[in-house]
Amino acid sequence: MNSKKIVIGLFVLALIISFPINTLAETTELRIYHLNDAHARVEEDSYSGSMGYAKIATLIKEARKEKENVMFLDAGDTFHGQTIANINQGESISHILNLMKLDALVLGNHDFNYDQKRVSELAKINNFPFLAANLVREDGKEIPYTKDYIIKEYNGFKVGIFGLVTPETVYKTHPKNVEGLSFEDPITVAKKTVKELENKVDIIVGLSHLGIDNSSNLAKNVKGIDLIVDGHSHTILENGLKINNTMIVMAGEHTKNLGYVDLVIKNGKLLDIKANLISKADTKNVKKDYIISEFVNRVNNANKIITSQVVGKTNVNLDGAREDVRTRETNLGNLIADALRHKFEADVALTNGGGIRASIPKGEVTQGDVITVLPFGNTAMLTKVSGADLKAALEHGISEYPATEGLFPQVSGVKFSFDGDAASGNRIQKVWVGGEKLDPNKIYTVATNDFMKAGGDGYEMFAEAPILSEAGGLEEILIEYIEENSPLAPEIESRIIIE
Known part of the structure; x- marks a missing residue:
């Protein structure tokens, strides 16, 4: 058993x-x-x-x-x-x-x-x-x-x-x-x-x-x-x-x-x-x-003391949408570039669209609004470059178009046209500075942010350019400009023409 x-x-x-x-x-x-x-x-x-x-x-x-x-x-x-x-x-x-x-x-x-x-x-x-x-x-x-x-x-x-x-x-x-x-x-x-x-x-x-x-x-x-x-x-x-x-x-x-x-x-x-x-x-x-x-x-309550301070007023919506500032001219891009150029009385101002992170609706503009638009703490710099290098910078800025890349430039003091269907590196058609045709041999003063000046977003043509002057934070410069020019009503001015 x-x-x-x-x-x-x-x-x-x-x-x-x-x-x-x-x-x-x-x-x-x-x-x-x-x-x-x-x-x-x-x-x-x-x-x-x-x-x-x-x-x-x-x-x-x-x-x-x-x-x-x-x-x-x-x-x-x-x-x-x-x-x-x-x-x-x-x-x-x-x-x-x-x-x-x-x-x-x-x-x-x-x-x-x-x-x-x-x-x-x-x-x-x-x-x-x-x-x-x-x-x-x-x-x-x-x-x-x-x-x-x-x-x-x-x-x-x-x-x-x-x-x-x-x-x-x-x-x-x-x-x-x-x-x-x-x-x-x-x-x-x-x-x-x-x-x-x-x-x-x-x-x-x-x-x-x-x-x-x-x-x-x-x-x-x-x-x-x-x-x-x-x-x-x-x-x-x-x-x-x-x-x-x-x-x-x-x-x-x-x-x-x-x-x-x-x-x-x-x-x-x-x-x-x-x-x-x-x-x-x-x-x-x-x-x-x-x-x-x-x-x-x-x-938010702790931050209100800083962010709630009204710095001006805008009579129009200021467009800082990602898909816009990275592919075309916008009125907010123009405003920021104008503020930058005004600070240094420069010939030209360029700022990268990727540095603009929000829009501002019509009405009062607070310090918090500006910080949200320009959150990176970048400082402003004045440099000088040849017309040839300035054109190269613009060419680089639109090299990824129509992709929504942060290197797309928002500009002041310069106007240019480009063919978005042309091969990258050969898109710029015409460039004017201060209403005159760009001279490749002339030296221009260019206001930009420290990120781009250091070669950020691939702007290597700025990296070796001499620094003529430095200012405060980009957001501080914009706040100052808004206070001086309020109420605002910036427009699209065909600074960037897509052919």
């Missing part, structure tokens, strides 16, 4: 051992919420289309109650861009994201706008890491405020998240802000990092601030990345973009959308992945999180 029991027991044991393990494993799920290029759009705003952090916090908090595994990631350009952040140099954003229990953030180019020291200080305030695997110091020393990757462990599986920063940061923030730093090739670094992670985790996520073209190349050239959460190009990928076995997601800009990705994992293997977006319209009936709302109110 005992021998029969032993035989039966061995038979049952053999069946259990031979039974496929994955049929016994439980299916688990992970939801990853993601934002990118918020540019400090903290509050819900019907004008810009932002849903704001308070509603986003509610959505994520509810998901954490309903789902076992929830992650929240930010793909950069987060700490700079609006008055609520700029006055305290990003600290308010750190506290908000701490309250929202952000898991990780990859540094965007604009996150360096306050300088490296401030990035390091913010890292100490954060309860989440800054990821940047391809960011190194030129002297070989360790960067104390970033990590290459982190590993998050959930019920039955592990997720590795590594960060990639855009190499464009060297000219898409002030060059002084990244002195001593080197931005290594994202594809090379990703291959190395994925190889290191693949034996440690079940799921690999690339958290990148590269832009859709570069993240697509990343997916094409690096095997083993299950998901790329990207930013920088402000692209809306409603259901993601699948390249090979990698899903790429991006949620647009300015908290207009909250992205989320649902992953299904079984026995350490990714079985399914689906991407979706929640738009501002979808959150019509979502209540704002009380804690986030109260914190934002306190910060």
Whole structure:
């Protein structure tokens, strides 16, 4: 009898051992919420289309109650861009994201706008890491405020998240802000990092601030990345973009959308992945999180003493929309360039459209409005260049047209026409300075901002030009000009003619 029991027991044991393990494993799920290029759009705003952090916090908090595994990631350009952040140099954003229990953030180019020291200080305030695997110091020393990757462990599986920063940061923030730093090739670094992670985790996520073209190349050239959460190009990928076995997601800009990705994992293997977006319209009936709302109110109340001061009045809407200031002449672009040229009594003024970050509606203009329009703290500089270099600067400025690139120039004292269909580098048709045809051999005084003077946005022709004079912040100069010339009514004057 005992021998029969032993035989039966061995038979049952053999069946259990031979039974496929994955049929016994439980299916688990992970939801990853993601934002990118918020540019400090903290509050819900019907004008810009932002849903704001308070509603986003509610959505994520509810998901954490309903789902076992929830992650929240930010793909950069987060700490700079609006008055609520700029006055305290990003600290308010750190506290908000701490309250929202952000898991990780990859540094965007604009996150360096306050300088490296401030990035390091913010890292100490954060309860989440800054990821940047391809960011190194030129002297070989360790960067104390970033990590290459982190590993998050959930019920039955592990997720590795590594960060990639855009190499464009060297000219898409002030060059002084990244002195001593080197931005290594994202594809090379990703291959190395994925190889290191693949034996440690079940799921690999690339958290990148590269832009859709570069993240697509990343997916094409690096095997083993299950998901790329990207930013920088402000692209809306409603259901993601699948390249090979990698899903790429991006949620647009300015908290207009909250992205989320649902992953299904079984026995350490990714079985399914689906991407979706929640738009501002979808959150019509979502209540704002009380804690986030109260914190934002306190910060705004503290800032009111500074921001509420009225500096003038405008009789027209001042157009600073991203899609406009980066592709054509606008009345706000003209106003800023006029203020800059007036400050130095220069022949010409050029400022990059990417430095203009908001519009101003008709009515009273406050100091806060101006800070929001010009949030980067750039200073004004007067230099001198030849007519040939001035033309080269204009040629460079329209080289990416019709793409909405920040290098597009807003100008004063100069008028030019260009053929947008011509080959890049051969688009400028005619140029006039002060009503006269440009003389390539003549020396002109040019007022610009310190970002462009340092070669920012690729304006290398200004980098070696001598500095004749310096003034205060660009926002201070604009405030002064508004006070002197209020009420305002700037117009489109055919300074830039697209043929």
